[in-house]
Amino acid sequence: MPTPSMEDYIEQIYILIEEKGYARVSDIAEALSVHPSSVTKMVQKLDKDEYLIYEKYRGLILTPKGKKIGKRLVYRHELLEQFMRLIGVDEEKIYNDVEGIEHHLSWNAIDRIGDLVQFFESDEARVDTLRAIQKQNEQDNES
Numbered sequence: 813m814p815t816p817s818m819e820d821y822i823e824q825i826y827i828l829i830e831e832k833g834y835a836r837v838s839d840i841a842e843a844l845s846v847h848p849s850s851v852t853k854m855v856q857k858l859d860k861d862e863y864l865i866y867e868k869y870r871g872l873i874l875t876p877k878g879k880k881i882g883k884r885l886v887y888r889h890e891l892l893e894q895f896m897r898l899i900g901v902d903e904e905k906i907y908n909d910v911e912g913i914e915h916h917l918s919w920n921a922i923d924r925i926g927d928l929v930q931f932f933e934s935d936e937a938r939v940d941t942l943r944a945i946q947k948q949n950e951q952d953n954e955s
């Protein structure tokens with residue numbers, strides 16, 4: 813299993829390749845706000861663990877194993893953002909909250925959160941009920 817840091821890299825590399833067709837060390841460094849030398853080090857480790865193939869002058873490609881995990885990591889991130897939005901977390905807090913928790917939940921928990929999101933999204937009235945409770949709680953907190 814990849815570590816949280818490896819997961820961040822695989823996730824970001826997957827996104828870059830989806831969006832641009834390639835992922836350069838400099839792009840990865842920028843996306844993750846880290847030094848390019850850290851990227852090179854991690855990319856070598858990911859190559860060794862067979863998540864990707866890295867050739868210094870030709871760039872890098874994800875292996876089928878890397879692609880499969882990358883896809884799941886992006887799904888997990890998007891699902892958790894959807895979940896945060898659904899439960900009414902302030903928009904400007906969502907990204908950092910997801911980055912903070914995504915590596916620490918089991919896939920079992922992710923699947924159950926998926927069920928919950930589905931439960932709400934399949935019936936708009938359920939979301940309205942939740943919003944009414946939230947409104948009530950916020951009013952109670954103010955008084």
Ligand SMILES: [Mn+2]
Pocket residue numbers: 823889910911914
């Ligand atoms: Mn993420």
